[in-house]
Amino acid sequence: MLKTISIIVSGKVQGVWYRKYTVDKATELGISGFVKNLPDDSVYILATGTDEQLNALVQWCYIGSPKSRVEKVEVKEEELQVMSGFVVRR
Template sequence: MNVSYIAHVSGKVQGVYFRASSQQMAIEYGLSGYAHNLADGDVELLLCGEEESVSKMLLWLNEGPPQAEVTNVETKQVPWQNHNHFSIG
């Protein structure tokens, strides 16, 4: 079943290749959506795809890339959104 989730990731997540690493992982998991920086220092992600793949990605977000220091991940399921790829902005 296809699902969409918004995730807000807090901690040391900007300037540590978090978005680029997220994009690589999302592509590996076959997900679409986006990752972009927020003004408050968090990163927001939209993850769209098979429920199992989205769940794996949400688990990965708790660690992030080696340089990141994730302190919190808040997630919310949202209505399905169809994206063609995973973009970073």
């Protein structure tokens, strides 16, 4: 069963290719949605997938890109949103 979650990742996550690596990981996991930078230097992810897919993405968010330093990952369940593919939004 599909569900949608939002994830806010804080720390050193902008300017370190975090969004690109998120797209790669989400695509690998078969998750749809998007990732974008927020004005407060955090990253926002909206992702739709199965529990297993989303749990794997959340666990990955704690690691992030090679140069990122993740301090906090906040996850919230959202109303189901069916999207096609996983992209960077600006």
